[in-house]
Amino acid sequence: MAARAAEGGKVGYFVREIERNDGSTLRIQQCSEGDVGCVVWDAAIVLCKYLETKAFWEPAAGRNEWLQKRVVELGAGTGAAGLMAASLGARVTLTDLPELQHLLHLNMEENRSLVTQGDVRAGELTWGADVTEFQPEPDFxxxxxxxxxxQSVGPLLKTLRDLAGPHTCVICCYERRTVGRNPAVEQTFFELLLQDFECHEIPLEQQDPEFSSPDIRILHICRKP
Structure with missing residues (x-):
């Protein structure tokens, strides 16, 4: 990974490259100092590559499910998944806490040349807060x-309920972790989620053959009828 120092030499930035199926490369800047949102986690890479699968994108067949679709990424961190969607033609809003906006803007500029058919912007969003700025309802x-x-389960669920419309597809990708409180947090999240939403897990054979793992789940989540 390439590395460089930020202004003043206090904070280090290093690049994670994610190659797209057409041979171009997303260059995602990560930060050596900060919370979990400052790096590209494995689940984000798995999600990025899933967005390019035949379920959504078949250039040879003239099919692009992302073209001009409205997309909101929650807890975007570095913005990797949202930037992949934007590079495929979606109109994307990357959302995260105020302290992560600088990293989102850095990565938007770093990858601006790949966003030729869609667009991308960043917005501050604390889970549980008002989502009027990000409406009308997104497609994804x-x-x-x-x-x-x-402590974030309740606010995250409120944001999903407020933001997702009857036709919104939530694509959730996460790594299952078995240490500490992680299993209990996961169980609580899905018990509460299923009160209002339905979930469909994407099998490994429908994911990218190289960038997938039994430990990382991809779910399609939609509102109950």
Missing amino acids: ILMADCIYYE
């Missing part, structure tokens, strides 16, 4: 490794 909501803190 992306979530990569957002299920981890016990």
Whole structure:
């Protein structure tokens, strides 16, 4: 990985490259200092590559399910998944806490040349807060490794209920972790989620053959009729 120092030499940035199926490369800047949102986690890479599978994108057949679709990424962190969607033609809003906006803007500029048919912007969003700025309802909501803190379960679910419309598809990708409170947090999240939503797990054979793992789940989540 390439590395460089930020202004003043206090914070280090290093690049994670994600190669797209057409041979171009997303260059995602990560930060050596900060919380979990400052690096590209494995689930984000798995989600990025899933967005390019035949379920959504078959250039040879003239099929592109992302073209001009409205997409909101929750807990975007570095913005990798949302930027992949934007590079495929979606109109994307990357959302995260105020302290991560600088990293989102850095990565938007780093990859601006790949966003030729869609567009991308960043917005501040604390889970549980008002989502009026991000409406009307998106076609897709992306979530990569957002299920981890016990105290965030309630606010995250409120944001999903407020933001997802009857036709919104939430694509949730996360790594199952078996240490500490992680299993209990996961169980609580899905018990509460299933009160209002339905979930369909994507089998490994429908994911990218190289960038997939039994430990990382991809779910399609939609509102109950």
